Amino acid sequence: MSYITKPVARHKGDxxxxxxxxxxxxxxxxxxxxxGCGHDSVTAALIQAFWELDVEPHRVAxxxxxxxxxxxxxxxxxxxxxFNSVHGRMxxxxxxxxxxxxxxxxxxxxxxxxxxxxxxxxxxxxxxxNVNMLYVLENNGVxxxxxxxxxxxxxxxxxxxxxxxxxxxxxDPVSVAxxxxxxxxxxxxxxxxxxxxxxxxxxxxxxxxxFVDVISPCVTFNDHVGSTKxxxxxxxxxxxxxxxxxxxxxxxxxxxxxxxxxxxxKMHDGSSVRLRKVDDDYDPTDRHAAIEYLGSVADQGxxxxxxxxxxxxxxxxxxxxxxxxxxxxxxxxxELCPGSEVLREVQKEWW
Amino acid sequence: xxxxxxxxxxxxxxxxxxxxxxxxHTNVPEYIRLIAEGRYTESYMLNRESNVFPGILGRTCDRPxxxxxxxxxVEDDPVAICRLKRVAADLRDDVQHLLPTAPPVKNGKKxxxxxxxxxxxxxxxxxxxxxxxxxIFEALPKAGGLMRTNIPAFxxxxxxxxxxxxxxxxxxxxxxxxxxxxxxKELLDSEEFDAVFVGTGAPKGKELNIPGRxxxxxxxxxxxxxxxxxxxxxxxxxxxxxxxxxxxxxxMDCCRSAKRLGGKDIKVMARKTRPYFKASPWELEDAxxxxxxxxxxxxxxxxxxxxxxLLGMIFDLVxxxxxxxxxxxxxxxxxxxxxxxxxxxxIGQDNAFPWIERDIGIEFGEWDMPxxxxxxxxxxxxxxxxGGDAAWGPENIIWAVEHGHQAAISIHNHCNxxxxxxxxxxxxxxxxxxxxxxxxxxxxxxNPANRTPMRYEELERRLxxxxxxAELGYDIPQTAREVERCLNCDIQTDFxxxxxxxxxxxxxxxxxxCLTITENGTEEELRDRLMAPADNLEQAIFVSEDLPQTRRVxxxxxxxxxxxxxxxxxxxxxxxxxxxxxxxxPHAGQHTWSPAATSA
Ligand SMILES: Cc1cc2nc3c(=O)[nH]c(=O)nc-3n(C[C@H](O)[C@H](O)[C@H](O)COP(=O)(O)OP(=O)(O)OC[C@H]3O[C@@H](n4cnc5c(N)ncnc54)[C@H](O)[C@@H]3O)c2cc1C
Ligand SMILES: Cc1ncc(C[n+]2csc(CCOP(=O)(O)OP(=O)(O)O)c2C)c(N)n1
Ligand code: SF4
Ligand code: SF4
Ligand code: SF4
Ligand SMILES: [Mg+2]
Numbered sequence: 001m002s003y004i005t006k007p008v009a010r011h012k013g014d015x016x017x018x019x020x021x022x023x024x025x026x027x028x029x030x031x032x033x034x035x036g037c038g039h040d041s042v043t044a045a046l047i048q049a050f051w052e053l054d055v056e057p058h059r060v061a062x063x064x065x066x067x068x069x070x071x072x073x074x075x076x077x078x079x080x081x082x083f084n085s086v087h088g089r090m091x092x093x094x095x096x097x098x099x100x101x102x103x104x105x106x107x108x109x110x111x112x113x114x115x116x117x118x119x120x121x122x123x124x125x126x127x128x129x130n131v132n133m134l135y136v137l138e139n140n141g142v143x144x145x146x147x148x149x150x151x152x153x154x155x156x157x158x159x160x161x162x163x164x165x166x167x168x169x170x171x172d173p174v175s176v177a178x179x180x181x182x183x184x185x186x187x188x189x190x191x192x193x194x195x196x197x198x199x200x201x202x203x204x205x206x207x208x209x210x211f212v213d214v215i216s217p218c219v220t221f222n223d224h225v226g227s228t229k230x231x232x233x234x235x236x237x238x239x240x241x242x243x244x245x246x247x248x249x250x251x252x253x254x255x256x257x258x259x260x261x262x263x264x265x266k267m268h269d270g271s272s273v274r275l276r277k278v279d280d281d282y283d284p285t286d287r288h289a290a291i292e293y294l295g296s297v298a299d300q301g302x303x304x305x306x307x308x309x310x311x312x313x314x315x316x317x318x319x320x321x322x323x324x325x326x327x328x329x330x331x332x333x334x335e336l337c338p339g340s341e342v343l344r345e346v347q348k349e350w351w
Numbered sequence: 352x353x354x355x356x357x358x359x360x361x362x363x364x365x366x367x368x369x370x371x372x373x374x375x376h377t378n379v380p381e382y383i384r385l386i387a388e389g390r391y392t393e394s395y396m397l398n399r400e401s402n403v404f405p406g407i408l409g410r411t412c413d414r415p416x417x418x419x420x421x422x423x424x425v426e427d428d429p430v431a432i433c434r435l436k437r438v439a440a441d442l443r444d445d446v447q448h449l450l451p452t453a454p455p456v457k458n459g460k461k462x463x464x465x466x467x468x469x470x471x472x473x474x475x476x477x478x479x480x481x482x483x484x485x486x487i488f489e490a491l492p493k494a495g496g497l498m499r500t501n502i503p504a505f506x507x508x509x510x511x512x513x514x515x516x517x518x519x520x521x522x523x524x525x526x527x528x529x530x531x532x533x534x535x536k537e538l539l540d541s542e543e544f545d546a547v548f549v550g551t552g553a554p555k556g557k558e559l560n561i562p563g564r565x566x567x568x569x570x571x572x573x574x575x576x577x578x579x580x581x582x583x584x585x586x587x588x589x590x591x592x593x594x595x596x597x598x599x600x601x602x603m604d605c606c607r608s609a610k611r612l613g614g615k616d617i618k619v620m621a622r623k624t625r626p627y628f629k630a631s632p633w634e635l636e637d638a639x640x641x642x643x644x645x646x647x648x649x650x651x652x653x654x655x656x657x658x659x660x661l662l663g664m665i666f667d668l669v670x671x672x673x674x675x676x677x678x679x680x681x682x683x684x685x686x687x688x689x690x691x692x693x694x695x696x697x698i699g700q701d702n703a704f705p706w707i708e709r710d711i712g713i714e715f716g717e718w719d720m721p722x723x724x725x726x727x728x729x730x731x732x733x734x735x736x737x738g739g740d741a742a743w744g745p746e747n748i749i750w751a752v753e754h755g756h757q758a759a760i761s762i763h764n765h766c767n768x769x770x771x772x773x774x775x776x777x778x779x780x781x782x783x784x785x786x787x788x789x790x791x792x793x794x795x796x797x798n799p800a801n802r803t804p805m806r807y808e809e810l811e812r813r814l815x816x817x818x819x820x821a822e823l824g825y826d827i828p829q830t831a832r833e834v835e836r837c838l839n840c841d842i843q844t845d846f847x848x849x850x851x852x853x854x855x856x857x858x859x860x861x862x863x864x865c866l867t868i869t870e871n872g873t874e875e876e877l878r879d880r881l882m883a884p885a886d887n888l889e890q891a892i893f894v895s896e897d898l899p900q901t902r903r904v905x906x907x908x909x910x911x912x913x914x915x916x917x918x919x920x921x922x923x924x925x926x927x928x929x930x931x932x933x934x935x936x937p938h939a940g941q942h943t944w945s946p947a948a949t950s951a
Contacts, residue, residue, distance in 0.1 A: 002789050002920045007797030009425045009913045011863040011883040024862070036854040036923025044859035191853055219854060219923045231852045235900050 001032045018054035026051050028075040033068055036223075038190035038216030038231075039138050043075045045193050046107070046136070049200040050077060053248065061097055061104045065090040065119060068145045069111035069138035069216070088119025091126035091135075095317060098131050101327040102318055105204060106133035113143040116152040116171045123173075127180040127209055130316040134203040135211045137173055138190070140218035141229035148221025159226030172298070177211040178291050178309055184210035185309040186244075189234050190217065192305075198246035198273075199307055205246075205267040208313030215303065239297055242284050242306035243276040265310055275307060284309055352874050352894040354904075357845065360779035363932040365891060366909050367840045369432055372419035374753040376936045377401040379416060379432055380841040384793060386439050387834040394439035396449055401936065403473050403519070403752050404498075406511045409437030410822070411502055413631065413747040421838050424887070424911050425863070428802035430836045431825075438830050440511070446518075451480040453523045458482030460766040463544040465532050468496020469748045470739025471550035472519045473755025477939040478762060479522045486544070487524055490531035492583075494520065496552055497740075498748060500579040501601070503608050504818045535707040539735070546734045546762045549707075549721075550755070553740040557699040559596060563654030567661040567694075571654065574601045574697035581608055581817070590692020592616045594664060596651055599629035602697035606643045609695065611817040618689070619645045620664075623671060623679070637821065640807070641814065650681065655688065663690040700745045720744075727771040728758040734765055759939035778935035778944050783928050784842055785919075791929055793842050795916040797862075798835040839914045843932045846905055848896040850926035853903070857918035857927055858882065865908040866918060868898065881908055 006027070014022040026047040031040050050060065060080035062073035066087035073082050081104065085093040094108045108126075115123045115137050126135065141154040150158075153173065154166040177185045184206040188196040196214065203210035215234050217223050223230040228237075249270040263285070265273045275284050283289050290309045297304040328336065357363060365371050369379040378397055385394035398405035402412075412433050420429030460483050464471040467489040475485040493499055494516050498507070520526055532538055538547060556573035558564075564571065570590070574597070580586040589612040595605045598621040606617045619638070621628060624647045628635060639645065649666040656662060665688050669681040702720060707713055712732035716722045721730050723737045730737055738754030740746055761771040784792035806823040813819045825833060858866045864882040871877070871894065878885040878892060885892050885908035895905040919927040935944070 002917060004796040004915065004917075006860070006917065007862045007913050007915050008799050009797055009862055009911075011865070011911050012424070013883045013886065014864065015883075023864075031860075031921075034923065035921045036852070036856045038854065040859055040921070041855045044855065191855060193855070217854070219852075223852070223923075231854060232900055235853075 023051045028078045031075045034220045036219035041190040045196045063094045064109045065114040067111035067114045091122040095131045101329045103327045112139045112151040112153040138216040142222045144218045155228040158228040183311040186307045187213040189215045201246040202273045207268045239302040241279045244307040245274040354896045355893045360777040368419040369416035372415045375401040383837045391442040395443040404515045406440035460545045463547045466551040467494035470751040470755045473752045476519045477759035481940045487526040488530045549737040550739045553700040553702045553745045555701040555703045566656040567654040570661040571694045592691040594691045595619045595695045597697035603634040605695040617643045620649045727761045763939040775937040780933045781930045789920045803833040845930040850924040856921040860917045860921045863911045871904045
């Protein structure tokens, strides 16, 4: 852990976004994670994404559970709202917060332990409810915070730091999300911001539950030879099946693509996501085909990355609950709780 | 790009902007750290190694280091490098026992030094400890050259000046006062000396030959002569209204001296506008604080004399613009007359070598100046060397010192039958500052404090007596604050490519976005696609060997790195280390490297 705070000195040539802010205005406090932890890079990618999207810091709500990954909301956008919840319970906190104030931009940060062991049920139900949020799972194959036990995402055959071999099959969060009907499913790598940042941007703009599984190596407990979640292993086994470009509303499209290789998907605010096929026979808009294809990639021992599946967001938590358009927090007490008289009137229906 | 060769001492040397800019390459960051630790004596001695006169220079140096200071590129004002030097000098303990001494047995070689300015004194400082017998010939009754005769006591107290001159002379220099050398031929023909060094400065003040000059001679003074006369007590008053012609540093000393000799209405007359003034900004500020008026766009035309007495001067009022060739030309708008009692001319200095015969093998070139080699300081006659203002015209003390060091190396070679061109290159040592996981042997915490202002003697008191020093120097709390502004540019970010796992931690943490991992390319194109564009072409970009995992390269823009060490703190593999760079700047008598050093 560094004992000094980050110097306030800045590069005079730092670019500013539409709000006149530089990326440094989206930072949080100094990270207390191990030096070289993949999670810090995901934080940096998030900072970049929020900055590029001109997001006003006070419009963001950061939520997390417990784990090294769950500590990271402290390290970006210090002016944002935040809630560091109980282990595995981030999704229900996110759902509650979103129910109360649909106007904020929700970003949940979780780990493979937080989401796939203790919080697996919560994770599933957030998908099912289609909570409008960006859900980032910083996946390192271990419980980093509790000193490196295998997590539920550890691959069969992967070795612990002491040489012990994992024999139980992994839960693949991407498959879980796809099967449960998520409309935005991606996988990326903390060591590849070129790929990760546009995916995070698209996820923030997606009008429903957006899931991003980020391979994020635990440099202290799972970055050795024999690990399948190390920097070196991920780099040599990464297989980008589809490339993602995010095109914000303002910017014109300059890159030219060969006929038939690009699919452009409009986002609700007018921005667009451009998906460029790398694998010819992959279709990121066909859920069943995607599940099958990704399975075959995994069978070859490769890690499929990119924005793997994207569809219309469909009905979300608020539609299901038929809430008003106005955020509930902005309603007066009288409107939210009209009193026992009104309640009695409503209940008469069932008498 | 090719991987950067950081084992060439000049690469890291250039990163230490102040040290690079200092003609004598003083190790600024280390002396500032020593001050921070309260080790004033060590700081003083470290200074002395390169610049010989820390007490004098801590008050008067031209400070080429300060505009170069990295802090200027991060915020606005440089670290007060010069003023901190004065702190080390003021607060040092007795250093007598630490000074170099002459060996009891001499080496049998004799060197003549003409003039006793900083250039000659430096040559003596370097050669006497090696066993040379040095003889200084000085035209005046005291030593020090312009440092003594022209820098007024309110900027440089005589006590400080003499103490540091004596450190050199007291080693056993044979100094002959009131001994002007009138013939170089005679000096050489005497065959008494193995080498001769000319350190006679640029002793002639420039003239202003306009109507009335001869008639008003009694009240027109040549700046440098006038200051010298004040120093020796030959002049102790001046008229009430004084015009100083010129706006360089000499003009500033003249107008401020006039203020102290009883002048009331002092005007500095400039032909151009402020951006073209030659005086250092701080000297201008000090003069204006003392209520000296500076008038711009006044071009002197004539002295007006009545009944043999100076009445005033006529000036053209002019305006400046650029002509087609980009040269500044003036147009006259009007004319004006300004009353005055005295005029001081401070429009420059010239060299003059009437005492060097032109047929003794010392070739003279352009401007009637001796031809001097830029690296060896030797003239076309073997064994005759020139340095300081005498070499290429007026500069400043710190350049004179550096010339002295270099000439001493040449003289030492010459006397030992080694070619003068045979010079040891720069060397360096590089030592990790790591103390613990995230602890370093230097204060890496960035302090956003602004530059500490100077304390001055009360105006009335300082104007009443020319001997009263105007600046009071920093007190301890001011010093403690200012030292923390130094960015420790000598603590280098040293990279070992084979250790890097490309986790991006250093890239993400760097507060000034000066690191990037990317595909290699040409310099021009690389500079453009870094985390922040590297558009200061004066500053190098570092390019690593190929990184092991992706064969990309680590690129660092040296421009605005604040040496906070966070890249090294966040690096899991110690691919980055914060290493203290120490330049080895060879002086006379050094022929080999210490085992720890790396040479070019
Ligand atoms: C008014 C003024 C203020 C200045 N202020 C500063 C300042 O604040 N900071 C700074 O860095 N620089 C300053 N300078 C410049 C600085 O003083 C000179 O650059 C420096 O002193 C040059 O050193 P030197 O050794 O070459 O020669 P000098 O200092 O000029 O010394 C030459 C010596 O040689 C003697 N001499 C000359 N001819 C002969 C001869 N034939 N025989 C014997 N002796 C001879 C002279 O009497 C003199 O003592 C100032 C200059 C002036 C004029
Ligand atoms: C209810 C509860 N059970 C167990 C723990 C202990 N615990 C803390 S963090 C953690 C696992 C974290 O793993 P992961 O989510 O993958 O985060 P990482 O540290 O790897 O980023 C566990 C089991 C806890 N804090 N609370
Ligand atoms: S233990 Fe692992 S996951 Fe936790 S901070 Fe350290 S490297 Fe990151
Ligand atoms: S020391 Fe490292 S982190 Fe700090 S400014 Fe320099 S390159 Fe950046
Ligand atoms: S922190 Fe170290 S290992 Fe990571 S990218 Fe930087 S130099 Fe390489
Ligand atoms: Mg984990």
